[in-house]
Amino acid sequence: MKIFLGDKLVDEKDAVVSVFDHGLLYGDGVFEGIRAYNGRVFLLDEHIERLYDSAQAIALKIPMTRKQMKQAVVDTCKANEISDGYIRLVVTRGKGTLGLNPYLCDKAEVIIIAAKIQLYPQELYDNGLKIVTVGTIRNHPEAINPRIKSLNYLNNVIAKIEAINAGCMECLMLNHKGEVAEASGDNIFAVKNGVITTPPSTCGALEGLTRNKVMELAREAGYEMREAPMARYDLYVADEVFLTGTAAEIISVVDVDKREIGGGKPGEITRKLAELYHQAARSEGTPIE
Numbered sequence: 001m002k003i004f005l006g007d008k009l010v011d012e013k014d015a016v017v018s019v020f021d022h023g024l025l026y027g028d029g030v031f032e033g034i035r036a037y038n039g040r041v042f043l044l045d046e047h048i049e050r051l052y053d054s055a056q057a058i059a060l061k062i063p064m065t066r067k068q069m070k071q072a073v074v075d076t077c078k079a080n081e082i083s084d085g086y087i088r089l090v091v092t093r094g095k096g097t098l099g100l101n102p103y104l105c106d107k108a109e110v111i112i113i114a115a116k117i118q119l120y121p122q123e124l125y126d127n128g129l130k131i132v133t134v135g136t137i138r139n140h141p142e143a144i145n146p147r148i149k150s151l152n153y154l155n156n157v158i159a160k161i162e163a164i165n166a167g168c169m170e171c172l173m174l175n176h177k178g179e180v181a182e183a184s185g186d187n188i189f190a191v192k193n194g195v196i197t198t199p200p201s202t203c204g205a206l207e208g209l210t211r212n213k214v215m216e217l218a219r220e221a222g223y224e225m226r227e228a229p230m231a232r233y234d235l236y237v238a239d240e241v242f243l244t245g246t247a248a249e250i251i252s253v254v255d256v257d258k259r260e261i262g263g264g265k266p267g268e269i270t271r272k273l274a275e276l277y278h279q280a281a282r283s284e285g286t287p288i289e
């Protein structure tokens with residue numbers, strides 16, 4: 001496997017970073033999870049824009065232009081003959097001292113891994129997920145804003161641990177006001193009487209690119225698509241609930257805190273949106289050439 005490291009492609013065995021890298025020592029850095037479908041990188045411009053916004057938000061200077069970064073993603077896919085795959089793009093603060101001071105780090109470290117996709121079991125899409133509300137709330141926006149896709153994922157990891165300990169694969173995280181935020185690694189939507197609602201990212205969620213694409217597809221298909229703060233009640237009484245994310249794509253939720261949703265099976269609007277999403281994913285995107 002070839003890894004893009006620093007400013008060039010290297011063999012996997014040579015892809016090493018310093019133990020003094022602040023991405024490792026402090027989770028100081030940003031990242032993107034991107035997918036390639038049918039020889040095209042999907043939503044590449046949007047992912048790169050969010051990467052640079054996240055970097056800007058933590059005062060991290062990426063030593064490459066957006067254009068160079070996009071090309072590096074495409075080149076890494078090409079070097080690994082990826083047509084359908086998952087790309088992890090990481091930018092750390094770089095090698096520094098054992099102290100916290102980011103200004104003592106030499107230069108941001110860029111890492112791009114393009115790998116075969118590890119799909120979720122088909123059974124989960126066919127039957128839907130059960131999720132549970134966890135006690136760990138989503139980071140307060142004035143602490144680490146959840147809109148920053150940073151390497152600081154302990155908030156999400158702890159939530160995931162609580163979900164698994166409760167016998168669920170995913171969880172519902174609330175924000176500091178007790179409103180619905182998102183899952184540990186996906187955005188959440190509810191459908192009620194044909195109206196589709198998702199929390200605004202200001203409610204403690206990452207502004208997901210799959211979320212945004214699904215909103216666009218829903219509106220184009222003529223559905224009423226709203227962004228509004230939600231309570232757990234709105235999920236409990238929904239006709240359909242689903243999650244969205246680059247890795248998961250669109251996956252039904254059929255049980256929230258032991259409240260059965262939609263008769264315990266994936267909903268019709270969820271299925272329709274998943275179909276529209278897959279059509280878009282396989283026909284749009286930046287060619288890997």
Ligand SMILES: Cc1ncc(COP(=O)(O)O)c(CNc2cccc(C(=O)O)c2)c1O
Nearest residue numbers: 033184185186187206208209210211245246
């Ligand atoms: C907290 C959070 N919220 C929503 C999403 C969905 O965003 P996109 O639609 O842009 O992908 C994410 C991203 N989802 C994500 C990121 C990293 C790992 C995993 C995993 O499931 O292993 C999932 C995420 O990490």
